[in-house]
Amino acid sequence: MNQSNLNNSHAHVKLGFIPLIDCAPFVIAKEKGFFFGQGVNVTLSKEASWASIRDKVAFQLLDGAHMLASMPLASTLGVGTVRTAMQTSFTVSHNGNGITVGNGLYERMQGVANTPDELRNAQALKRLIDKELDSIFRFAIVYPYSSHNYQLRDWLAGAGIDPDKDVQIIVVPPTKMVAYLQQGEIDGYCVGEPWNSLAVEQGIGHMLVTGYEIWGNTPEKVLGVNAQWANQNPEIHHSIIRALDKACSWVQNSDNTNELLAILSEPDYLNCTEEQLRFGFSEIKPKGKFDWPMEAYQIFSGVSVNHPSPNYALWIVSQMWRWQQLARPVRLIDTINQVYRQDIYCNALDRQLEPLPAFMNSAEFDEQKWLKSALEGRLKIHPHGIEKGVVF
Amino acid sequence: MTELTVMLVDNEPARAAIVERAMLDNGYRVIRRLETTQHLTQAVAECQPDIVIIDIESPDRDMLENMSRLSKDNPRPIVMFAEEDDSSHIEAAIRAGVSAYIVDGMQPSRVKPILQVAVARFREFQALRTELDSVKSQLEERKVIEKAKGLIMKHQHCDEAAAYKALRKLAMDRSQRMIDIAKNVISVMELMGDSK
Numbered sequence: 001m002n003q004s005n006l007n008n009s010h011a012h013v014k015l016g017f018i019p020l021i022d023c024a025p026f027v028i029a030k031e032k033g034f035f036f037g038q039g040v041n042v043t044l045s046k047e048a049s050w051a052s053i054r055d056k057v058a059f060q061l062l063d064g065a066h067m068l069a070s071m072p073l074a075s076t077l078g079v080g081t082v083r084t085a086m087q088t089s090f091t092v093s094h095n096g097n098g099i100t101v102g103n104g105l106y107e108r109m110q111g112v113a114n115t116p117d118e119l120r121n122a123q124a125l126k127r128l129i130d131k132e133l134d135s136i137f138r139f140a141i142v143y144p145y146s147s148h149n150y151q152l153r154d155w156l157a158g159a160g161i162d163p164d165k166d167v168q169i170i171v172v173p174p175t176k177m178v179a180y181l182q183q184g185e186i187d188g189y190c191v192g193e194p195w196n197s198l199a200v201e202q203g204i205g206h207m208l209v210t211g212y213e214i215w216g217n218t219p220e221k222v223l224g225v226n227a228q229w230a231n232q233n234p235e236i237h238h239s240i241i242r243a244l245d246k247a248c249s250w251v252q253n254s255d256n257t258n259e260l261l262a263i264l265s266e267p268d269y270l271n272c273t274e275e276q277l278r279f280g281f282s283e284i285k286p287k288g289k290f291d292w293p294m295e296a297y298q299i300f301s302g303v304s305v306n307h308p309s310p311n312y313a314l315w316i317v318s319q320m321w322r323w324q325q326l327a328r329p330v331r332l333i334d335t336i337n338q339v340y341r342q343d344i345y346c347n348a349l350d351r352q353l354e355p356l357p358a359f360m361n362s363a364e365f366d367e368q369k370w371l372k373s374a375l376e377g378r379l380k381i382h383p384h385g386i387e388k389g390v391v392f
Numbered sequence: 393m394t395e396l397t398v399m400l401v402d403n404e405p406a407r408a409a410i411v412e413r414a415m416l417d418n419g420y421r422v423i424r425r426l427e428t429t430q431h432l433t434q435a436v437a438e439c440q441p442d443i444v445i446i447d448i449e450s451p452d453r454d455m456l457e458n459m460s461r462l463s464k465d466n467p468r469p470i471v472m473f474a475e476e477d478d479s480s481h482i483e484a485a486i487r488a489g490v491s492a493y494i495v496d497g498m499q500p501s502r503v504k505p506i507l508q509v510a511v512a513r514f515r516e517f518q519a520l521r522t523e524l525d526s527v528k529s530q531l532e533e534r535k536v537i538e539k540a541k542g543l544i545m546k547h548q549h550c551d552e553a554a555a556y557k558a559l560r561k562l563a564m565d566r567s568q569r570m571i572d573i574a575k576n577v578i579s580v581m582e583l584m585g586d587s588k
Contacts, residue, residue, distance in 0.1 A: 049453040051472070055491065059483045080460050081472050082482060144458045170433060171458040173451045185430065 010041040016065035021280035022093040029247035038239035058084035067224030074145040085227035089344035096298035097211030098196035101188035122159035140172040140189040150319040152190035197279035201286035212296035216385040238348035252301035310358040313340040318374040399441035407517040444493040488514040540574035
């Protein structure tokens with residue numbers, strides 16, 4: 001469909017979202033008319049699980065969705081699901097995760113910690129696991145192919161804890177995290193906001209470390225689309241990206257926070273009180289044992305935020321390989337180029353944008369060596385962020 | 393070949409009952425039927441079903457996604473649907489609102505008939521519910537029209553037939569539905585404090 005057709009009659013697009021604070025750009029693009037202004041009539045569909053998002057996009061009950069940054073990769077690779085080509089050309093948010101433990105585990109960790117740092121880098125947990133051989137330590141994540149899972153595992157492994165043998169990792173829907181922690185079903189979790197702050201505020205647990213402190217700035221949610229749909233509807237796809245780009249700057253502008261909370265809290269979206277959402281967006285967090293560094297907060301806008309990052313995609317596939325979620329080696333470079341589409345981002349926004357340099361395209365990149373290092377857990381994100389590379 | 397065992401997870405007890413009945417009629421063994429549960433993965437580990445049928449809208453689905461990993465707690469990995477060459481059946485299931493997790497390595501030919509039974513019952517239930525919803529909304533509409541009629545009778549001191557005629561005329565003049573006119577009449581009367 002060309003641009004003039006778009007203007008004559010609005011194209012219809014169905015996008016899914018999970019009611020989490022980082023669905024905000026989708027909701028705002030709809031409610032503030034940014035989608036409509038781009039000539040697209042978007043229906044937003046609230047979904048109950050990531051699995052539902054994935055399946056509906058795969059079988060085109062939805063054209064695209066608010067997705068975990070790893071989901072288009074997992075679907076294209078057929079990890080844990082039927083193989084379906086998906087793409088992302090726009091990153092919706094960075095950061096925002098935290099690891100929280102319940103009061104019970106916190107106290108036990110404190111009992112064996114020599115310094116507060118040992119609570120934060122999981123050394124105290126390691127000592128506790130070695131000491132209490134019969135105890136079961138159960139942690140929750142929101143989805144097996146997610147930053148939450150990989151950050152939690154990286155954090156544990158960094159202290160010499162084997163995430164598959166020394167602890168149990170289960171999946172719990174984010175909205176149930178705090179209740180599970182309170183009931184003692186789980187000892188801790190890695191999840192986005194506001195669920196870390198709510199546990200702290202309600203006196204149920206303590207946030208130990210943020211995702212930012214584990215990985216630096218990294219993409220969190222993306223616009224994920226069915227590749228077949230994207231190939232058939234390039235102009236509409238571009239329009240969606242432009243509307244989301246506008247919505248992301250709107251969300252990032254703190255002058256809009258009150259209006260944002262009012263909209264997001266509505267029954268059609270997160271269906272909660274504005275106060276419950278405030279911790280996700282405001283600079284004020286409940287006073288806990290450890291503070292959130294300002295950089296650890298969710299970020300929605302900026303070229304360095306919204307640009308699809310092949311470096312991060314490479315990192316994510318490496319994590320899938322590291323934790324044995326991939327049954328066989330994959331062609332890393334081909335997969336990433338197919339899924340993380342910088343060209344579409346640049347075309348859609350019509351700026352003089354340069355593609356991000358991808359270190360997998362550098363002369364010294366050796367795929368076999370890379371996969372081997374990933375499996376051995378020797379890859380670390382560069383201290384100055386994923387775009388600076390990876391250290392062995 | 394041993395009979396396959398099925399676990400059903402559905403927040404809609406009426407639908408679960410229909411699906412269970414159909415499973416039994418077709419010779420499958422339903423070993424557990426659950427509504428939303430905190431202990432879904434535990435229940436799967438305990439029951440060791442060959443196939444888990446779960447409502448696609450269930451918020452608990454993501455819990456099952458984690459079971460595809462082979463571990464000591466989970467000797468039989470559970471995967472979403474089965475083989476990828478079967479995608480038209482999977483699509484039909486998803487459109488009907490059925491998702492299924494199957495013990496890894498099971499032949500698609502054994503899974504397909506079970507899935508078909510579930511899909512057929514889910515569709516049947518959807519049709520029943522649509523019908524029920526339409527009956528319900530007709531009843532609701534009738535109540536609203538009755539109320540509007542009563543208000544007109546009281547206000548205009550006329551009989552029921554005249555009130556009905558007045559409503560119908562308004563609807564025809566404005567080419568609106570009777571129910572919308574009735575709602576307008578009620579809200580205007582309420583505004584005038586005349587709805588008691």
